[in-house]
Amino acid sequence: xxxxxxxxxxxxxxxxxxxxxxxxxxxxxxxxxxxxxxxxxxxxxxxxxxxxxxxxxxxxxxxxxxxxxxxxxxxxxxxxxxxxxxxxxxxxxxxxxxxxxxxxxxxxxxx
Amino acid sequence: xxxxxxxxxxxxxxxxxxxxxxxxxxxxxxxxxxxxxxxxxxxxxxxxxxxxxxxxxxxxxxxxxxxxxxxxxxxxxxxxxxxxxxxxxxxxxxxxxxxxxxxxxxxxxxxxxxxxxxxxxxxxxxxxxxxxxxxxxxxxxxxxxxxxxxxxxxxxxxxxxxxxxxxxxxxxxxxxxxxxxxxxxxxxxxxxxxxxxxxxxxxxxxxxxxxxxxxxxxxxxxxxxxxxxxxxxxxxxxxxxxxxxxxxxxxxxxxxxxxxxxxxxxxxxxxxxxxxxxxxxxxxxxxxxxxxxxxxxxxxxxxxxxxxxxxxxxxxxxxxxxxxxxxxxxxxxxxxxxxxxxxxxxxxxxxxxxxxxxxxxxxxxxxxxxxxxxxxxxxxxxxxxxxxxxxxxxxxxxxxxxxxxxxxxxxxxxxxxxxxxxxxxxxxxxxxxxxxxxxxxxxxxxxxxxxxxxxxxxxxxxxxxxx
Numbered sequence: 001x002x003x004x005x006x007x008x009x010x011x012x013x014x015x016x017x018x019x020x021x022x023x024x025x026x027x028x029x030x031x032x033x034x035x036x037x038x039x040x041x042x043x044x045x046x047x048x049x050x051x052x053x054x055x056x057x058x059x060x061x062x063x064x065x066x067x068x069x070x071x072x073x074x075x076x077x078x079x080x081x082x083x084x085x086x087x088x089x090x091x092x093x094x095x096x097x098x099x100x101x102x103x104x105x106x107x108x109x110x111x
Numbered sequence: 112x113x114x115x116x117x118x119x120x121x122x123x124x125x126x127x128x129x130x131x132x133x134x135x136x137x138x139x140x141x142x143x144x145x146x147x148x149x150x151x152x153x154x155x156x157x158x159x160x161x162x163x164x165x166x167x168x169x170x171x172x173x174x175x176x177x178x179x180x181x182x183x184x185x186x187x188x189x190x191x192x193x194x195x196x197x198x199x200x201x202x203x204x205x206x207x208x209x210x211x212x213x214x215x216x217x218x219x220x221x222x223x224x225x226x227x228x229x230x231x232x233x234x235x236x237x238x239x240x241x242x243x244x245x246x247x248x249x250x251x252x253x254x255x256x257x258x259x260x261x262x263x264x265x266x267x268x269x270x271x272x273x274x275x276x277x278x279x280x281x282x283x284x285x286x287x288x289x290x291x292x293x294x295x296x297x298x299x300x301x302x303x304x305x306x307x308x309x310x311x312x313x314x315x316x317x318x319x320x321x322x323x324x325x326x327x328x329x330x331x332x333x334x335x336x337x338x339x340x341x342x343x344x345x346x347x348x349x350x351x352x353x354x355x356x357x358x359x360x361x362x363x364x365x366x367x368x369x370x371x372x373x374x375x376x377x378x379x380x381x382x383x384x385x386x387x388x389x390x391x392x393x394x395x396x397x398x399x400x401x402x403x404x405x406x407x408x409x410x411x412x413x414x415x416x417x418x419x420x421x422x423x424x425x426x427x428x429x430x431x432x433x434x435x436x437x438x439x440x441x442x443x444x445x446x447x448x449x450x451x452x453x454x455x456x457x458x459x460x461x462x463x464x465x466x467x468x469x470x471x472x473x474x475x476x477x478x479x480x481x482x483x484x485x486x487x488x489x490x491x492x493x494x495x496x497x498x499x500x501x502x503x504x505x506x507x508x509x510x511x512x513x514x515x516x517x518x519x520x521x522x523x524x525x526x527x528x529x530x531x532x533x534x535x536x537x538x539x540x541x542x543x544x545x546x547x548x549x550x551x552x553x554x555x556x557x558x559x560x561x562x563x564x565x566x567x568x569x570x571x572x573x574x575x576x577x578x
Binding site: 006007010013014015017018020021022024025026027028029030031032033034035036037038039040041042043044045046047048049050051052053054055056057058059065066067069070071072073074075076077078079080081082083084085086087088089090091092093094095096097098 | 121124125128129131132133135136137138141142144145148149151152155156158159160162163164165169170172173176177178179180181182183184185187188189191193196199200203204206207209210211213214216217218220221223224225237333334337340341343344345347348349351352353354355356357358359360361362363364365366367369370373459461464466467468469471472475476478480481482483484486
């Protein structure tokens with residue numbers, strides 16, 4: 001029998017991750033749908049891994065384009081990563097329970 | 112670092128991202144979830160930097176790039192008003208889209224930098240297909256998000272832009288993209304022009320796909336673009352053979368798709384009809400002929416008296432509340448009522464804001480405890496027990512026509528059944544129609560009292576009258 005193409009394994013990971021995403025996202029409380037969007041936005045900037053590899057490509061005579069494209073993508077993705085996580089954090093910090101409004105914030109700071 | 116260890120660390124990053132989303136199942140666990148997300152990102156970036164082996168000037172440039180982007184992002188995150196979250200998210204989506212295009216281009220020109228080059232230094236057909244898809248979806252996400260941003264920011268009118276043959280044009284462009292993808296793959300990656308042409312077409316397609324969609328459907332559009340940005344990332348995850356990207360792309364893609372579905376259901380619109388667009392433009396003014404029937408108007412004093420003496424009050428906030436910046440005055444009003452022993456709850460319609468969950472964030476910002484805020488299906492049965500329903504800045508989501516009038520364009524849409532409450536207060540600037548351009552018969556009911564005026568000023572004068 002022939003060996004299985006690694007792409008098939010990748011497809012398997014992808015399909016399973018879609019299922020994980022499906023169940024995890026349905027379990028998100030509707031009150032947090034806006035933070036969900038901002039955090040998915042931040043994590044999708046993991047595309048920066050591609051940008052970093054391109055930006056760090058060894059210098060060659062005609063390879064300038066890839067390096068600059070990579071560097072530009074590093075900047076764009078960084079805006080997203082920092083902006084996305086921080087704005088999510090800012091939003092989540094606002095969600096308070098009924099009783100003592102200060103208490104949950106404090107226990108959070110201790111982590 | 113051995114590629115195997117790197118792959119395992121990328122997997123770990125992907126799992127951290129899953130945990131980040133899982134944390135959002137409740138506000139208590141959400142903050143920790145966000146830290147998981149950050150940890151996952153730190154791992155992914157760290158591993159990649161080591162793998163890439165950048166040094167010297169290149170490393171300096173990269174660090175500078177991260178610092179510049181990071182600073183811009185951090186400043187925006189700190190300053191952005193919560194009412195502007197939809198625009199911000201749209202803008203962020205556009206960045207993911209653009210990054211995808213850039214990374215795809217880089218992979219096409221320098222496959223060896225990603226370790227995906229064939230022996231001859233070219234690319235496999237499959238890789239070419241994947242990166243072309245990544246670039247096309249990324250390009251659509253980019254321009255689509257830019258259009259969504261300009262609409263949400265009010266830079267252009269939210270009205271749908273429709274022209275004859277629009278859907279055929281879009282279809283044609285879709286086919287053209289497919290043709291150039293085939294061309295690129297067939298050429299073994301030599302036909303770089305094909306790559307740029309298909310990307311260019313996708314940029315145009317992003318615009319023509321989003322312009323026909325009206326302002327009222329924006330929550331669906333943002334969710335949809337969220338989904339697209341995920342699929343773009345996933346496509347490149349295949350190209351770059353990177354597990355973290357694959358997992359993330361799948362998560363984000365399905366997340367956006369689910370949110371689109373929830374938003375469509377909230378408006379009782381099929382996804383297809385939203386995409387085809389042309390709805391929700393007539394946001395300006397009442398229909399000709401004016402509203403019919405008798406309207407009971409009340410003053411802030413009347414409202415204050417009735418609210419104070421109620422047992423149970425349900426507040427129904429809509430986007431108009433946020434526009435008027437009335438959420439803080441509203442919180443004060445709720446506090447004054449609670450001091451009088453009134454039971455106060457908030458009812459949120461799924462499409463109450465301009466994006467999924469927007470209203471919840473705005474209320475949280477005004478320090479409304481989240482356990483006083485309820486979703487439509489959890490609170491709709493409560494209206495019949497409530498003495499007062501207090502509608503502020505919402506309209507269409509309370510329209511009884513959705514239940515009673517099969518002729519209405521919103522018939523079948525789930526609505527908050529405020530009319531079942533003893534008294535309905537309705538704060539509104541004028542008796543005009545709502546965002547969907549539909550008259551609301553609620554205004555003319557016997558148990559409805561209209562409080563005409565600016566939401567913030569009216570709420571403030573109610574608070575004053577309570578003391």
